[in-house]
Amino acid sequence: MTRSLTHVRIVGAGLIGTSIALALRSAGVKVTLCDADSRAESLAKDLMGDQNGSEDGLEDLCIVATPPDAISTVVREELNRNPELRVMDISSIKVKPVLDVSTSGLARSRFAPTHPMAGREVSGPESARGDLFQGRPWILCLEGVDSDLLALVEEVVALCGGIPLKRSVEEHDRAVALVSHLPQIAASLLASQLSNGQGSDLELSGAGLRDTTRIADSDPQLWAQILAGNSQALRPLLISLQNDLSRVIDELDNPAAMANLITAGNRGRAEIPGKHGGQARNYTYLAIVIDDKPGQLAAIIEACAAAKVNIEDLAIEHTPGQQTGLITLAFSPEDSAIVAAHLEKEGWKVHPSR
Amino acid sequence: MTRSLTHVRIVGAGLIGTSIALALRSAGVKVTLCDADSRAESLAKDLMGDQNGSEDGLEDLCIVATPPDAISTVVREELNRNPELRVMDISSIKVKPVLDVSTSGLARSRFAPTHPMAGREVSGPESARGDLFQGRPWILCLEGVDSDLLALVEEVVALCGGIPLKRSVEEHDRAVALVSHLPQIAASLLASQLSNGQGSDLELSGAGLRDTTRIADSDPQLWAQILAGNSQALRPLLISLQNDLSRVIDELDNPAAMANLITAGNRGRAEIPGKHGGQARNYTYLAIVIDDKPGQLAAIIEACAAAKVNIEDLAIEHTPGQQTGLITLAFSPEDSAIVAAHLEKEGWKVHPSR
Numbered sequence: 261m262t263r264s265l266t267h268v269r270i271v272g273a274g275l276i277g278t279s280i281a282l283a284l285r286s287a288g289v290k291v292t293l294c295d296a297d298s299r300a301e302s303l304a305k306d307l308m309g310d311q312n313g314s315e316d317g318l319e320d321l322c323i324v325a326t327p328p329d330a331i332s333t334v335v336r337e338e339l340n341r342n343p344e345l346r347v348m349d350i351s352s353i354k355v356k357p358v359l360d361v362s363t364s365g366l367a368r369s370r371f372a373p374t375h376p377m378a379g380r381e382v383s384g385p386e387s388a389r390g391d392l393f394q395g396r397p398w399i400l401c402l403e404g405v406d407s408d409l410l411a412l413v414e415e416v417v418a419l420c421g422g423i424p425l426k427r428s429v430e431e432h433d434r435a436v437a438l439v440s441h442l443p444q445i446a447a448s449l450l451a452s453q454l455s456n457g458q459g460s461d462l463e464l465s466g467a468g469l470r471d472t473t474r475i476a477d478s479d480p481q482l483w484a485q486i487l488a489g490n491s492q493a494l495r496p497l498l499i500s501l502q503n504d505l506s507r508v509i510d511e512l513d514n515p516a517a518m519a520n521l522i523t524a525g526n527r528g529r530a531e532i533p534g535k536h537g538g539q540a541r542n543y544t545y546l547a548i549v550i551d552d553k554p555g556q557l558a559a560i561i562e563a564c565a566a567a568k569v570n571i572e573d574l575a576i577e578h579t580p581g582q583q584t585g586l587i588t589l590a591f592s593p594e595d596s597a598i599v600a601a602h603l604e605k606e607g608w609k610v611h612p613s614r
Numbered sequence: 615m616t617r618s619l620t621h622v623r624i625v626g627a628g629l630i631g632t633s634i635a636l637a638l639r640s641a642g643v644k645v646t647l648c649d650a651d652s653r654a655e656s657l658a659k660d661l662m663g664d665q666n667g668s669e670d671g672l673e674d675l676c677i678v679a680t681p682p683d684a685i686s687t688v689v690r691e692e693l694n695r696n697p698e699l700r701v702m703d704i705s706s707i708k709v710k711p712v713l714d715v716s717t718s719g720l721a722r723s724r725f726a727p728t729h730p731m732a733g734r735e736v737s738g739p740e741s742a743r744g745d746l747f748q749g750r751p752w753i754l755c756l757e758g759v760d761s762d763l764l765a766l767v768e769e770v771v772a773l774c775g776g777i778p779l780k781r782s783v784e785e786h787d788r789a790v791a792l793v794s795h796l797p798q799i800a801a802s803l804l805a806s807q808l809s810n811g812q813g814s815d816l817e818l819s820g821a822g823l824r825d826t827t828r829i830a831d832s833d834p835q836l837w838a839q840i841l842a843g844n845s846q847a848l849r850p851l852l853i854s855l856q857n858d859l860s861r862v863i864d865e866l867d868n869p870a871a872m873a874n875l876i877t878a879g880n881r882g883r884a885e886i887p888g889k890h891g892g893q894a895r896n897y898t899y900l901a902i903v904i905d906d907k908p909g910q911l912a913a914i915i916e917a918c919a920a921a922k923v924n925i926e927d928l929a930i931e932h933t934p935g936q937q938t939g940l941i942t943l944a945f946s947p948e949d950s951a952i953v954a955a956h957l958e959k960e961g962w963k964v965h966p967s968r
Contacts, residue, residue, distance in 0.1 A: 448879030476879035484873035525802030525830035
């Protein structure tokens with residue numbers, strides 16, 4: 261691929277903007293990153309290291325990585341800086357931003373609506389990572405976009421490792437209503453029921469509850485714009501869910517009806533394709549049971565350093581009322597074998613994953 | 615602990631029964647395992663290796679590890695084998711099995727209702743593992759249970775590495791309705807909506823949808839018994855969910871109402887206990903940008919130890935091929951202030967969470 265991208269300006273140093281900045285920077289593209297929030301901008305610039313682009317010269321492309329309702333305002337401001345502006349956005353809805361931008365003075369051919377499907381329940385530059393988009397779908401709505409901008413957008417997606425998927429803005433909004441916005445509402449509604457728990461009910465929480473409600477940690481201001489901005493596509497899906505829920509309540513005492521509910525869920529799950537699921541990382545996990553007291557974690561990390569292996573990831577799991585904890589460490593398969601032997605020799609309780 | 619458990623009979627070679635068998639066997643207890651399904655029984659026995667107990671002699675304890683509706687039938691059959699029978703069950707509901715068993719001829723003092731909170735969306739002996747219960751809550755409803763049986767049950771839980779939590783049968787069923795059965799219905803209803811997707815909509819599926827619907831893979835026959843068997847505790851929760859869903863549909867175009875929905879979900883998530891139960895998390899997070907090279911993590915952990923603070927949780931974000939990484943550390947609010955000052959003085963790039 262001929263490199264046409266040399267300098268990119270990113271407005272919005274949140275999770276997505278900063279992750280794109282990290283990916284492009286490590287591919288050698290000059291990146292200028294800015295954010296109205298000075299804390300986010302400063303953290304993002306630290307993450308970028310000392311190679312953050314200076315402000316001199318005009319950029320080939322401006323990536324607007326703000327929440328959807330701010331896009332048209334940013335586009336107006338950027339047009340004042342650079343009348344030759346070409347823009348791509350990354351927001352989770354597409355019909356409304358295209359409408360909004362049409363009033364900003366930017367030609368439709370110079371605005372490329374895109375959406376990387378790589379959100380997380382966490383937000384902000386502290387959650388950013390340069391491989392966030394590796395192997396993830398990146399939806400491109402490129403009807404009416406000029407060929408120069410089209411090439412720039414495809415280069416951004418390729419450098420980030422995303423899988424380009426072309427859709428119309430309407431197809432996009434219909435699909436994400438089903439695979440993203442409906443699950444968000446279901447998870448938030450479910451999580452909000454937990455506030456009705458009595459006494460120590462929540463002590464019995466397990467992995468099922470945690471997974472089912474994970475995305476309920478999402479940012480309220482961002483998601484308010486997404487959900488209200490896509491209400492037209494969402495409403496029929498919510499009404500279908502409401503009808504099915506009412507039927508479950510009516511038939512709750514009937515085991516055959518409950519079996520049908522679970523079977524319908526099994527069938528729906530089978531519809532989720534396996535492919536664009538993000539690049540699988542080839543890590544081997546070691547579970548280590550520790551006494552839950554200060555110094556244990558440091559001792560394990562030290563033991564790993566002594567074995568000269570690199571810890572790829574680490575999770576700490578505590579259990580209610582327990583005197584022991586579980587630390588899970590991720591290693592490359594080669595390092596895993598080395599470190600497991602080393603830790604066992606030192607007397608740690610090591611359980612390799614199957 | 616004095617060992618009183620020498621020989622256990624387990625009826626039901628599914629995920630839970632086989633996992634208990636593996637855990638007890640590796641602790642040196644003689645285990646006899648049987649199942650009405652000969653394929654499950656034979657697979658489970660293979661997993662157990664050649665140390666599966668022979669049929670000679672009577673057992674100290676019978677663990678009934680069948681779906682809930684089969685418990686009383688199994689108890690009747692086992693009483694014929696052994697009039698001195700003592701039983702514990704492991705099913706996901708407790709009020710109904712206790713009622714059922716009361717008609718079987720077994721004294722209430724000889725039936726211990728228990729529930730290890732360690733289910734998975736997978737089932738069968740092929741998914742069993744001896745460490746399935748390590749560090750997981752195991753609910754014990756021991757009112758009216760004789761002291762010999764009580765000691766046996768506590769020994770099983772201890773040998774499996776479970777964390778005993780005492781509840782009445784009513785408290786148990788109310789709690790699991792909220793933290794397990796309601797999430798199951800929500801996940802199954804959500805997954806079943808996916809069958810309404812058009813064309814290539816599902817190609818855009820991401821991690822949020824996968825996590826939110828993971829438990830929708832559950833077994834229909836088992837869950838039919840659980841849900842219908844706990845309908846009394848479940849119904850008010852489902853009606854509350856239904857009311858909240860109706861309000862969301864009414865207010866879908868209103869961003870402020872949608873922000874409230876997400877905020878209520880954030881609040882509910884915060885109710886899920888973290889370390890040592892009961893208490894919701896109150897951690898302060900520090901994001902620290904590091905050079906992604908060996909020794910950095912150990913150096914930070916050492917600096918925290920020098921500041922005499924306790925690391926409550928830790929996450930590593932790093933990107934292959936990138937020069938920087940991010941470590942997020944969780945502290946109590948007091949420790950956080952101490953350690954942030956200490957780390958900054960040492961030259962680390964520290965960004966406290968907002």
